[in-house]
Amino acid sequence: MHVKVMPYKFIIPLMLVCFAMEAQGQIINLRKKKNKSEEYYNQAVAETKQQHYAKAIELSKKALAAEPDFIDQELLLARLYMLTKQYDLSRKYIKQVLDKNPKYKDAYYYGINVEMTTGRYPEAECYVDEALLNFPGNKEFKIRKINILDAQGKLRRADGYAEELMDNFPEDTIVRRAYIDHYLEAGYYHQKNGNFTLARTNFDKVLAVDPNNKDAREATLGAELNGGNRTEALSIIDRELAKQPGNYDLLMKKLGLLQDMHQYAEALSVLQQIYRKYPNDAKARSIESTLRMEAAAYYTNTDPYMLYLSVLEKNPGNREALDKVIGYAMTRGAYIEALTWINRGLRANPNDSRLLGLKLDILESDQKYSAAAAIAEILYQRTPTADLKERLTDLQLRAGREYLKEEQYDLAMAAFQSGLKIAPNDTNLLSLVTNTYLLMKDNKGALKSIDNALSYYPDNEKFLVRKASVLEASGKYEEAAQLLGRLSASHPGDEGFKNTLVDLRLSMGRNLMRAEEYEAAKQQFAAVLEAQPDNRDALDYMINMQSATGKADSAIYYANNALVYYPNDKDILLKKAGALQQLGQNREAAAIAADLMARYPYTSKYRDAYTTSLLAAASDYQKAQQADSALYMFQQVLALNPKDSLALQSSINLLNAQQRYDSALAYVNEGLRYYPENEGLLLKRAVTLENKKDFTGAALAADTLARKYPTAANKDYYDLLYSKTLRNQFALYYLNSSYDYTSNKYNIATVEYRRFMKRGGSYAFRLDYAGRKDGNGLQGEAEMYYVHNPKMYSYGLLTYSNKVVFPQLRASYSLFKTFGKEIEGELGVRYLNLDSITSISGVVSIAKPFGDFWVNLRAYVISEESDLYTSFNLTTRYYTDAKRQDFVSVIAGLGTSPDDRSRLINLPQLSGLLTHSVAAGYQKVIKYRTTLGLYGTWINSKVADNQYNNQYDIYLLFMRKF
Numbered sequence: 030m031h032v033k034v035m036p037y038k039f040i041i042p043l044m045l046v047c048f049a050m051e052a053q054g055q056i057i058n059l060r061k062k063k064n065k066s067e068e069y070y071n072q073a074v075a076e077t078k079q080q081h082y083a084k085a086i087e088l089s090k091k092a093l094a095a096e097p098d099f100i101d102q103e104l105l106l107a108r109l110y111m112l113t114k115q116y117d118l119s120r121k122y123i124k125q126v127l128d129k130n131p132k133y134k135d136a137y138y139y140g141i142n143v144e145m146t147t148g149r150y151p152e153a154e155c156y157v158d159e160a161l162l163n164f165p166g167n168k169e170f171k172i173r174k175i176n177i178l179d180a181q182g183k184l185r186r187a188d189g190y191a192e193e194l195m196d197n198f199p200e201d202t203i204v205r206r207a208y209i210d211h212y213l214e215a216g217y218y219h220q221k222n223g224n225f226t227l228a229r230t231n232f233d234k235v236l237a238v239d240p241n242n243k244d245a246r247e248a249t250l251g252a253e254l255n256g257g258n259r260t261e262a263l264s265i266i267d268r269e270l271a272k273q274p275g276n277y278d279l280l281m282k283k284l285g286l287l288q289d290m291h292q293y294a295e296a297l298s299v300l301q302q303i304y305r306k307y308p309n310d311a312k313a314r315s316i317e318s319t320l321r322m323e324a325a326a327y328y329t330n331t332d333p334y335m336l337y338l339s340v341l342e343k344n345p346g347n348r349e350a351l352d353k354v355i356g357y358a359m360t361r362g363a364y365i366e367a368l369t370w371i372n373r374g375l376r377a378n379p380n381d382s383r384l385l386g387l388k389l390d391i392l393e394s395d396q397k398y399s400a401a402a403a404i405a406e407i408l409y410q411r412t413p414t415a416d417l418k419e420r421l422t423d424l425q426l427r428a429g430r431e432y433l434k435e436e437q438y439d440l441a442m443a444a445f446q447s448g449l450k451i452a453p454n455d456t457n458l459l460s461l462v463t464n465t466y467l468l469m470k471d472n473k474g475a476l477k478s479i480d481n482a483l484s485y486y487p488d489n490e491k492f493l494v495r496k497a498s499v500l501e502a503s504g505k506y507e508e509a510a511q512l513l514g515r516l517s518a519s520h521p522g523d524e525g526f527k528n529t530l531v532d533l534r535l536s537m538g539r540n541l542m543r544a545e546e547y548e549a550a551k552q553q554f555a556a557v558l559e560a561q562p563d564n565r566d567a568l569d570y571m572i573n574m575q576s577a578t579g580k581a582d583s584a585i586y587y588a589n590n591a592l593v594y595y596p597n598d599k600d601i602l603l604k605k606a607g608a609l610q611q612l613g614q615n616r617e618a619a620a621i622a623a624d625l626m627a628r629y630p631y632t633s634k635y636r637d638a639y640t641t642s643l644l645a646a647a648s649d650y651q652k653a654q655q656a657d658s659a660l661y662m663f664q665q666v667l668a669l670n671p672k673d674s675l676a677l678q679s680s681i682n683l684l685n686a687q688q689r690y691d692s693a694l695a696y697v698n699e700g701l702r703y704y705p706e707n708e709g710l711l712l713k714r715a716v717t718l719e720n721k722k723d724f725t726g727a728a729l730a731a732d733t734l735a736r737k738y739p740t741a742a743n744k745d746y747y748d749l750l751y752s753k754t755l756r757n758q759f760a761l762y763y764l765n766s767s768y769d770y771t772s773n774k775y776n777i778a779t780v781e782y783r784r785f786m787k788r789g790g791s792y793a794f795r796l797d798y799a800g801r802k803d804g805n806g807l808q809g810e811a812e813m814y815y816v817h818n819p820k821m822y823s824y825g826l827l828t829y830s831n832k833v834v835f836p837q838l839r840a841s842y843s844l845f846k847t848f849g850k851e852i853e854g855e856l857g858v859r860y861l862n863l864d865s866i867t868s869i870s871g872v873v874s875i876a877k878p879f880g881d882f883w884v885n886l887r888a889y890v891i892s893e894e895s896d897l898y899t900s901f902n903l904t905t906r907y908y909t910d911a912k913r914q915d916f917v918s919v920i921a922g923l924g925t926s927p928d929d930r931s932r933l934i935n936l937p938q939l940s941g942l943l944t945h946s947v948a949a950g951y952q953k954v955i956k957y958r959t960t961l962g963l964y965g966t967w968i969n970s971k972v973a974d975n976q977y978n979n980q981y982d983i984y985l986l987f988m989r990k991f
Contacts, residue, residue, distance in 0.1 A: 065092075066092040066096035069095065073092065073102070077108075077109065077112075082109050086109050098129070100129055107126065111146075116143050123136050127140070134160070134164065141157055141177070145177065150177055154178070165528045168197075172204070175190045175191055176211075191208050208234075213244055263286050275306050288320060296320060300313060337353040355371060359387075359391075364395065368391050372388070389401050396427075398427040402421060406447075409451070422448050425451070425458070429441040429458075430461070433465065438465055445461050446462065456489075460492075462478045472499055473503075476500070479496045497509045497512045497513050497533055498533055501537040506537060506540075513530055513533060534557045538550045538554045538570060550574060554574075558590075568591040575587060575608070582612065584605075585608045588602075602624075603635065606619075606621040606638055616642075622642045626669075636669060643665050644662070656683050663676040664680070671699065677700040678713065680693075684696065688720070697717055711730065711738075712734055715750060718730055719753075728751045732751075734746070734747070748957050752958050756785045757990065758791075759782060761778070762987075763985045766981070768978065773801075777797055777834075778799075779795050779798075780796050781793055790814040791813070804833040805833065809829055813825045821845065821846045824845065839860065841859050841928070854875055855874040859872060861927050868891055869891075870892065874888070885902075888900070901923045902920065902926060903920070905919050915952065919949050920946075920949075921946070922947075923945060942972060945968070948966035949964070958989060961987060962986040962987075
């Protein structure tokens with residue numbers, strides 16, 4: 030038995046096909062799993078918002094089972110475990126997220142929150158340090174760092190972060206709040222631990238930023254009281270009373286403090302003030318007797334301070350007594366009294382260095398830095414030591430900062446400049462001078478001050494970056510860009526410096542965008558991407574700008590680059606779809622938008638983007654005259670949004686153009702279900718029914734339209750459609766003919782009934798009557814217009830009379846055909862029998878519209894017995910309305926035609942004569958139902974060489990449809 034083996038050349042392709050089918054199946058399965066996981070994710074988000082955490086966790090697990098690397102789902106699960114206090118599980122998923130994407134910012138926030146909630150502050154600090162490594166300069170993470178350090182009692186380290194944030198973001202309200210909260214927390218900490226000096230220092234930091242902070246004011250007072258510094262506490266109360274004079278609680282605190290300080294005279298004075306403000310206060314009344322008894326006992330034995338005061342009263346120049354009084358006052362914390370005695374001593378000895386030194390100490394401790402600096406300058410001029418130089422520089426710096434807080438920029442600048450005269454290369458002063466110029470909006474001065482700083486420190490990175498920033502703010506983008514380029518090249522491996530440069534380039538790019546300097550802005554963002562190819566801000570800006578400047582292909586290039594770092598990012602994909610649409614690649618754009626819509630079915634912007642892409646694709650198909658494809662696109666739109674008015678109306682127009690009137694009508698009805706009052710849809714309903722030849726339905730639709738929107742156009746359209754429902758017409762004609770060669774006149778009256786046929790055309794019956802002396806003429810007529818097809822119709826006429834006035838028998842037939850460019854041709858025959866004359870004529874004509882004009886040239890070849898004649902008519906109409914209903918007509922004729930009713934009466938006499946005729950008339954149609962007409966004709970016939978006969982006709986008509 031032999032088995033036939035398949036050759037290898039067939040086996041290998043077959044295996045490849047099998048592998049391809051298997052791979053395709055795997056791809057489809059993966060896509061299905063991805064869609065399923067995103068569906069679970071969206072449901073989990075919705076359940077989380079409703080605080081159904083258990084249900085959200087269950088859905089999240091299903092999503093991860095379908096797609097284990099779904100990083101957004103892992104973070105959501107971490108959040109859910111945190112909300113349900115399952116902190117170990119929350120930590121597990123936070124770690125998984127950060128292992129996969131160390132730049133996932135939200136994961137750091139969750140990690141910090143979990144550790145702070147559970148009191149594991151060192152672990153929280155590790156998270157925030159790692160976050161700052163990936164997001165250097167991020168103020169939110171620095172604020173978290175301060176909070177963590179505060180919680181651990183690491184206040185000095187937290188001070189550094191707080192001061193750095195305040196220097197970098199002085200106007201940021203969030204930073205200011207964090208700064209205040211930190212120093213309040215630090216002040217309370219030191220106060221609790223008995224370190225009242227440090228507590229006061231921290232509370233003063235708060236008051237420097239927020240002078241009206243109630244917590245800090247009260248805490249400052251408490252710190253001074255707890256620290257035994259009653260004099261300063263008293264000063265604080267006095268400052269508060271200056272703001273709130275008559276405040277009961279403050280007055281009582283001052284009274285108690287003066288009592289504790291044994292300043293009974295002042296205490297009694299305050300008590301009297303309370304009496305005046307609050308005369309019925311029982312508590313104040315009960316204090317007075319106790320206060321006076323205590324004062325009497327105290328002053329029984331006076332202290333040394335009082336003794337030295339009595340010496341000075343007797344001998345003001347006693348230097349020893351003065352020194353003792355100043356010393357005791359300062360020992361007791363009575364700095365104001367000490368300063369009073371120092372000033373009294375300086376009046377006597379203005380150059381006393383010891384007294385000046387003491388005054389300097391008191392002013393500095395009282396934070397009167399400007400006054401202290403003035404004294405320090407005097408002492409430095411006398412004895413220029415290094416210590417005094419440093420102290421003077423520091424005082425000028427502090428004085429300037431105080432002025433900055435009060436927004437007194439001129440005084441601040443003067444203080445800083447004074448400090449630079451003593452220490453011209455002090456980096457703090459140099460930086461503060463630049464900052465002050467910037468606060469004064471003086472970029473020119475700021476640049477000058479930076480250049481001065483760089484003359485001392487030419488390689489200082491901080492000054493160089495600041496200069497680039499100021500150049501950028503001044504609009505000197507090229508110089509700033511060059512400086513940034515040099516800085517970047519000189520620090521290729523410095524990540525922190527690179528991040529600073531990136532931030533500055535981003536800022537410069539944004540400002541260039543605002544200035545509409547798009548090409549220069551692109552250069553900055555390109556430089557950012559060279560340093561950080563995954564920088565999301567720069568990628569977004571580049572995509573947006575390329576699209577905005579019409580460079581959609583470049584926008585797609587950057588979108589594709591962004592998708593390498595942020596695969597399946599919905600916002601980037603949406604931007605890419607928009608760029609594809611700009612390039613006219615609407616089907617590709619629609620594919621992306623469709624995928625986004627499938628992933629996020631509840632997000633309206635993706636559904637709108639998909640709809641826009643479909644509409645654009647439909648428009649392209651329409652331009653390419655691919656109506657079926659365009660209709661399919663519009664159907665896709667309507668499947669998403671049945672109420673889309675553009676898709677509805679465009680579908681109706683296309684279906685009408687294809688003569689698919691029933692389908693068009695279905696869309697009209699669907700549209701009116703959503704927009705029952707829409708004027709455009711009501712009009713399209715009437716138009717579609719008219720196209721169907723359903724004039725009754727069309728007229729009803731137009732009537733509804735005209736009632737809802739009674740414009741002149743809508744009313745006119747209703748009149749037109751209503752007239753098309755009328756199949757009958759009654760008409761009266763009257764012809765009066767008079768002659769200059771006879772006194773006889775001919776009057777012909779005609780009555781007509783006409784019936785309009787459904788497929789077009791009509792038939793009519795007429796009865797003509799003419800009265801004469803020798804008898805009355807009667808003539809019956811039958812006429813028909815028969816439509817063969819839209820471009821061809823026939824005309825037929827048959828008349829019979831009693832041979833009085835009218836020809837006994839007359840017949841006509843013509844075939845009309847419409848050619849290109851609206852040219853209409855006619856070919857026909859005429860037959861006439863009158864007395865003994867029989868006439869047969871051939872007819873040919875051509876007609877064409879020219880704008881508002883219509884011109885017809887008709888020629889007849891007439892055979893009568895053995896004679897042959899010709900006749901010509903030229904008819905011109907000028908339409909006076911847009912509907913081409915009303916017109917003025919002018920007719921010129923040569924010869925006698927067999928269609929001329931007024932001359933058939935005298936046909937035997939006119940045969941063969943040279944005849945000229947001119948006619949003019951006007952015809953008016955009222956509401957498409959009633960027609961009125963008036964014509965006048967002059968006919969001149971040459972009967973002999975020098976003899977002419979004239980005929981004058983007046984023709985009236987009236988027609989009415991019913």
